[in-house]
Amino acid sequence: MTQPKSMPMPKHQPTHQPTPQCAQRRRFLHQSGLAIAALGGSGPLAALAQTQGTLTMAYNVDLPSWDPTVGPSAVNPTIQSLYKAVFAQFIDQNADLSLRPDLLTKWGWNADKTQVSLTVRSGAKWHDGTPVTAEDVAWSLRRAGDSKTGNPIQFLWSKLANIQAQGDTVTADVKEYEPALFKWMAFLTGYVLPKAYFEKVGPAGFEKKPVGCGPYQVLEFVQGSHLKLQAFKDYAGPRPAFETVLVKFTTDPSARVAELQAGRSDLTLEVPYEEAERLKAKGFGASIAPVSDIGMIFLSNVGPMRDDKVRQALAMAIDKKGLAGKLLKGHVKPIDTLQAPGYAAFDASITAPFDPKKAAALMAEAGYTRDKPLRFKVQTTRGFKPKDFEVMQAVAGMWKAIGAEVELEVYEVAKHFELRAQHKLAPAAFYNWGNAIGDPSTSTGFAMFSHSPHSAWKDPKGLDAMIGPLWGEKDEARRIAGYKAVDRHIAAHALVIPLFQYSQTVVYRKGLKFTPHGAGFVLPQAVGRA
Amino acid sequence: MLRTAAGVGLTLLGVSLVVFVLMRVVPGDPVAMMIPPGASPADVQRLYAFYGLDRPIAAQYGLWLSAALRGEFGTSISLKQDVLGLVLARLPATLELGAGAMALALWLGGAAGVLSASAHGRWPATLVDGAAALVQAVPDFLWGLVFILLFGVWWTWLPISGRIDPMLAFDAHSGFLFAESLLRGRWDVTASVLSHALAPALALGLPVAAMVARVLKASMQEALAADYVLLARLKGLSPLRVLLAEALPNALTPTLQLSGVQFAFLLGGTVLVERLFSYPGIGSLAIQAVVARDLPLIQAIVLTFAVLFITINLLVDALTRWLNPRLRAAGR
Numbered sequence: 001m002t003q004p005k006s007m008p009m010p011k012h013q014p015t016h017q018p019t020p021q022c023a024q025r026r027r028f029l030h031q032s033g034l035a036i037a038a039l040g041g042s043g044p045l046a047a048l049a050q051t052q053g054t055l056t057m058a059y060n061v062d063l064p065s066w067d068p069t070v071g072p073s074a075v076n077p078t079i080q081s082l083y084k085a086v087f088a089q090f091i092d093q094n095a096d097l098s099l100r101p102d103l104l105t106k107w108g109w110n111a112d113k114t115q116v117s118l119t120v121r122s123g124a125k126w127h128d129g130t131p132v133t134a135e136d137v138a139w140s141l142r143r144a145g146d147s148k149t150g151n152p153i154q155f156l157w158s159k160l161a162n163i164q165a166q167g168d169t170v171t172a173d174v175k176e177y178e179p180a181l182f183k184w185m186a187f188l189t190g191y192v193l194p195k196a197y198f199e200k201v202g203p204a205g206f207e208k209k210p211v212g213c214g215p216y217q218v219l220e221f222v223q224g225s226h227l228k229l230q231a232f233k234d235y236a237g238p239r240p241a242f243e244t245v246l247v248k249f250t251t252d253p254s255a256r257v258a259e260l261q262a263g264r265s266d267l268t269l270e271v272p273y274e275e276a277e278r279l280k281a282k283g284f285g286a287s288i289a290p291v292s293d294i295g296m297i298f299l300s301n302v303g304p305m306r307d308d309k310v311r312q313a314l315a316m317a318i319d320k321k322g323l324a325g326k327l328l329k330g331h332v333k334p335i336d337t338l339q340a341p342g343y344a345a346f347d348a349s350i351t352a353p354f355d356p357k358k359a360a361a362l363m364a365e366a367g368y369t370r371d372k373p374l375r376f377k378v379q380t381t382r383g384f385k386p387k388d389f390e391v392m393q394a395v396a397g398m399w400k401a402i403g404a405e406v407e408l409e410v411y412e413v414a415k416h417f418e419l420r421a422q423h424k425l426a427p428a429a430f431y432n433w434g435n436a437i438g439d440p441s442t443s444t445g446f447a448m449f450s451h452s453p454h455s456a457w458k459d460p461k462g463l464d465a466m467i468g469p470l471w472g473e474k475d476e477a478r479r480i481a482g483y484k485a486v487d488r489h490i491a492a493h494a495l496v497i498p499l500f501q502y503s504q505t506v507v508y509r510k511g512l513k514f515t516p517h518g519a520g521f522v523l524p525q526a527v528g529r530a
Numbered sequence: 531m532l533r534t535a536a537g538v539g540l541t542l543l544g545v546s547l548v549v550f551v552l553m554r555v556v557p558g559d560p561v562a563m564m565i566p567p568g569a570s571p572a573d574v575q576r577l578y579a580f581y582g583l584d585r586p587i588a589a590q591y592g593l594w595l596s597a598a599l600r601g602e603f604g605t606s607i608s609l610k611q612d613v614l615g616l617v618l619a620r621l622p623a624t625l626e627l628g629a630g631a632m633a634l635a636l637w638l639g640g641a642a643g644v645l646s647a648s649a650h651g652r653w654p655a656t657l658v659d660g661a662a663a664l665v666q667a668v669p670d671f672l673w674g675l676v677f678i679l680l681f682g683v684w685w686t687w688l689p690i691s692g693r694i695d696p697m698l699a700f701d702a703h704s705g706f707l708f709a710e711s712l713l714r715g716r717w718d719v720t721a722s723v724l725s726h727a728l729a730p731a732l733a734l735g736l737p738v739a740a741m742v743a744r745v746l747k748a749s750m751q752e753a754l755a756a757d758y759v760l761l762a763r764l765k766g767l768s769p770l771r772v773l774l775a776e777a778l779p780n781a782l783t784p785t786l787q788l789s790g791v792q793f794a795f796l797l798g799g800t801v802l803v804e805r806l807f808s809y810p811g812i813g814s815l816a817i818q819a820v821v822a823r824d825l826p827l828i829q830a831i832v833l834t835f836a837v838l839f840i841t842i843n844l845l846v847d848a849l850t851r852w853l854n855p856r857l858r859a860a861g862r
Contacts, residue, residue, distance in 0.1 A: 150580075250808045258679070413563070453565045
C-alpha cells in the first residue's frame with residue numbers, strides 16, 4: 001500500500017488510509033493529546049480517553065475483514081456496529097427493530113409482489129468523494145446474490161433477478177417471494193459497497209483501504225490492536241457527536257473493565273452484569289437493556305425426547321422467573337417462545353407455565369420417578385452467555401426433582417455448530433439465538449424447520465407442514481398469525497425450551513449519553529455527550 | 531550439521547502431521563460455523579469443497595504439505611488473508627515481548643539467585659527463596675491480572691492494552707517497533723512500546739525469574755564449595771569478586787540451559803497473556819484462530835512455535851558449547 005509522505009502511517013500491520021487530508025490528521029493528533037501521551041505515566045495516559053472530540057471504545061471483538069458481505073465476519077452480529085459506522089445499509093433499523101431509511105429512502109413490492117422498487121437517497125457520497133449512485137445499490141444486490149462472491153446469505157439475495165438501476169430507482173424481479181426481504185436489507189450482509197472503487201481495487205485492495213458512505217471513514221486499522229475512525233464531512237445523515245473514534249480491540253472482559261476504570265477508554269460493552277452494576281455504583285453510566293438475543297435449550301427428537309410427556313415435564317419443571325431473578329439478578333426476561341417482546345410474532349398469550357407437581361406427574365406417567373430416574377446427557381456452554389453453566393446446573397437440579405438425572409457436558413461454540421449441523425446434539429443442549437430483525441422466519445423458522453441446518457427438532461410431517469407454507473406467504477398478517485400458531489404448537493408440545501431474553505451491558509464514563517438499541521448495536525455515531 | 535538439519539526437518543514434519551490430523555479429528559467444524567440458515571445440503575457441500583475439507587485427511591495433508599514446501603500456507607478461513615503474511619506480521623511483536631520478558635527474568639532471577647546463594651542460611655536468602663516459591667506458584671496469566679489491577683487500575687502507571695499508543699504516528703518499516711524506534715531515535719515510540727510491554731513482560735517473566743533464581747542458587751552453592759573458589763578465597767580475593775568472577779561464570783551453564791527451555795515455554799505463555807493485554811502478537815492470533823477453528827492459521831501458528839522452540843534450543847546448545855571449554859574441545 002502506498003502512502004503519501006506527508007501522512008506517516010505505521011506499516012507494522014495492515015493499515016488503511018482513505019481520503020483524509022494532512023490537516024485532518026494533524027487536527028486528530030492535536031485533539032487526542034498526542035504530545036503528552038507517549039512517554040507513559042499516569043497523567044497523560046489516563047487523560048487520553050478524555051480527549052475532547054475523541055471517543056475511545058474498548059471493543060470486545062477484533063475486526064477480521066472489511067468486506068461486510070462475505071466470510072464468517074459478515075454474519076458475526078457484534079461486528080455489525082463497526083461495519084455500520086463505516087458503511088451504509090440498504091435500510092436502517094430503529095432501536096425498536098422497526099425499519100427506517102438508510103441509503104434507500106423508499107422500498108416496496110408491486111401489487112402482486114413479483115417486483116421490488118427501491119429509491120436511492122440523493123446527495124450521498126462515498127468516502128473517496130464520488131457520488132453514491134443507484135447503480136452502486138443494484139451492483140451490491142447483484143453481487144450479494146452471486147454464489148461466486150461467497151456471501152453467506154446468498155440463498156436469500158439470489159431470489160432477486162434482473163436488477164436494474166435507472167435514475168435514482170432500482171428495480172428487480174422476484175424469482176421467489178421472500179417476506180422478510182426488506183428486513184434482511186437492514187440485517188447481515190445488507191450493505192451497499194462502491195461499485196467503481198471495488199472493481200478498481202478488487203477484494204484485496206478493498207481490505208487494505210475500505211471505502212463506504214457511512215458516518216465515519218477509516219483512518220487507520222491495525223488488526224488485533226485498534227481502529228481509528230474520523231467523521232466523514234460529506235455524510236448524508238446527521239453529523240456524529242465525536243470527530244474521531246478510537247476502537248481498541250480488547251477481547252478480555254476484565255481488561256475492558258480495567259480500561260474503563262483507568263480512564264483509558266470512554267465506553268465498553270459486554271461486561272458481566274455484576275461488573276456493570278458495580279461500575280454504575282461507582283458513578284459510571286451503565287445501560288443494561290434487553291436485546292434481540294435469547295437463551296434456549298434445543299431438544300432433539302432422539303431417545304427419551306420423543307416422548308411428549310417427558311418434554312412437557314422438563315419444560316414445566318424449570319422455574320425461569322426464579323432463575324432470572326436469583327441467578328441473573330433480573331437482567332434477563334423469561335420467555336416461553338422463540339419470540340422475545342418486540343419481535344413481530346411475539347404473543348404474550350402463549351405461555352409455558354412452571355408447574356413442578358404436574359411435571360413430576362407427567363414424568364411418572366412416562367415411567368420415570370426420583371427412584372427410577374430418566375438419565376440423559378445435556379450439553380451447555382460455559383462462560384459464553386451470562387451464567388450459562390450455572391443456569392444449566394440449576395436446571396439439572398430442577399429436573400432431578402421430577403425424576404430426570406442429567407449428565408452435564410460443557411462444549412465449545414465450534415462443537416455446538418458442528419453437532420447441530422450434523423443433528424448430533426445431545427437430547428437437550430443449551431445455546432443462544434440472535435434475531436436482530438425480530439422476524440419469526442429468522443427465529444422459529446430457521447430454528448425449527450427440519451430442512452434448516454440449524455434446527456435440532458426434525459419433524460418433516462408435523463412442524464414442517466405448518467412452517468413450510470409460511471416461507472412464501474404473501475399476506476403479512478396471515479404469515480405472522482401462522483408463526484404464532486406454530487409457536488403455540490411448539491410451546492404446547494415443548495419442542496424446544498426457550499429460557500430468557502438477554503440484556504446487553506454497555507458501560508461508559510460520566511458525561512456521555514448512550515441509547516441502547518434493540519438489535520444490540522453499539523454505534524459510535526449513536527454515542528453523544530450528556 | 532546435516533544430521534541436525536535432518537532432525538529439524540523430521541521434527542517439523544512430525545509436528546505438522548500431528549497438528550493437521552488433530553485439528554481435523556477434534557470436535558469443532560469451521561464450515562459448520564459458517565453455514566447460513568437457509569443453506570441446502572448442496573450449499574453445505576459446496577462450502578466444504580471450497581475450503582478443501584471434502585477430501586480424505588491424507589489427501590488434504592498431501593495438498594497442504596506440497597503447498598507449504600513451496601512457501602504457501604494457504605488463506606485464513608476467518609480473516610481471509612494470506613496465512614504466512616498474517617503470522618509474519620504478528621510474530622515480531624511476540625518476539626520482542628518474549629525477549630523483553632526473558633531479559634527481565636534473567637535480570638531479576640539472576641540477582642535473586644546470586645543474593646540467595648551468597649546469603650545462604652541467613653534471612654535474606656530465606657526471603658528470596660520464599661518469594662521465588664510464591665512467584666513460581668502463580669501462573670503468568672494470573673500475574674497479568676494482578677498487574678492490570680495494580681498498574682492499570684489502582685495506580686494507572688502503565689497502559690494495559692495494545693502494543694503502542696494508537697495516537698502515535700510512526701512509519702514503521704518492520705514489525706520490530708522497539709528495535710526500529712531505537713535505531714531511528716524515535717524515543718517517544720520507544721517509551722510507548724516499553725510502557726505497553728512492561729506489564730505483560732513482567733507477567734510472563736516472573737515465573738521464569740523464580741526458576742532461574744532457584745537453579746542459579748543451587749549451581750552457585752555447588753560452585754562456592756569447589757576447590758577453585760576455596761583457592762581464590764585463600765588468595766585473598768574479595769568475597770564479591772569470588773562470587774561474581776569465580777563462582778558465577780561456572781554456575782551459568784546449567785542456568786543458561788534451563789533458560790533456553792524456559793524461554794520456549796515463556797513464548798507459549800504469550801497465548802494467554804497477549805489476550806489479557808490485547809497485545810497484537812502471535813499468541814492472541816492463536817486464540818482467535820482456535821475459536822474460529824481456522825485450520826490453516828492454527829497449522830501455521832503451531833509450526834511457527836515449533837520453529838521457535840527448535841531455534842532456541844539450537845542457539846542454547848551452541849552457546850553452551852561456546853561457554854564451556856570442555857564441550858568446545860569435545861566438539862573439535
